[in-house]
Amino acid sequence: MHLSKNNIKYIRSLGEKKFRNRHNTFVAEGEKLVFDLMQTCSCQLLASLPEILVSYPEVKAEAIIEASEAELKKASFLKTAPPVIAVFYIPEYEVEDINLDERLTLVMDNIQDPGNLGTIVRVADWFGIDYIICSNDSADVYNPKTVQASMGSLARVKVVYTDIANYLSEQKGFPVYGTYLYGENIYEADLTDNGLIVMGNEGKGISSNVGEFINSKLFIPNFPTGNKTSESLNVATATAIVCSEFRRRIIEI
DSSP states (O other): OOOOHHHHHHHHHTTSHHHHHHHTEEEEESHHHHHHHTTTSOEEEEEEOHHHHHHOTTOOOSEEEEOOHHHHHHHOSSSSOOSEEEEEEOOOOOGGGOOTTSOEEEEESSOOOHHHHHHHHHHHHHTTOOEEEEETTSOOTTSHHHHHHHTTGGGTOEEEEEOHHHHHHTOTTSOEEEEEEEEEETTTSOOOSSEEEEEOBTTTBSOHHHHTTOSEEEEOOOSSTTSOOOSOOOHHHHHHHHHHHHHHHHHHO
């Protein structure tokens, strides 16, 4: 069995959100990424070089195809063809399932760059953050670029989309942190081990309707303080710094 033209056309179509939504599937490429996702996501189609399949005899998918390098190259979204490409069903998570009493949760307000979002998923995984809540206008976490940037962390981090202003308005009594270019120095602020951390759009920051519900505004100081530096940090970099400081407080305790 080989990777047919129809298979390739189907895989390539999943580069567009409308087709991902229509089929409720997404694409992952590369050995580590694919087999990480196999642990938690249901696989519809697996196309692989024969030698890769030999290494994973227990692999399960609705369809398993031994493909050539040339066929994989035609199907791939990457510059260099990977040894394995898989199509997974999009998992279903509900925002109502998140227990804010027990965890820190990241909230993404209109994050537009797929690579940034994928890196943020990876950061969340590193710092033991199980859920990311995205605004409906944020990048699609199942975009091939986002999936690739997550480096397999989508197997462990659950991403849900909702109207985040409305969601935050319902979270009474929970700490809601937001990152700004002003506010309280994060290294001096009181930080909790639960609550919500809001990260804003790459160019505009946190939107005003979301900002209404933030009860603790934080900023990451430059060094030396007061010196002229770049205008701001990349949102994925800022997320990593913020998560690191929250977790450092727990270690110190």
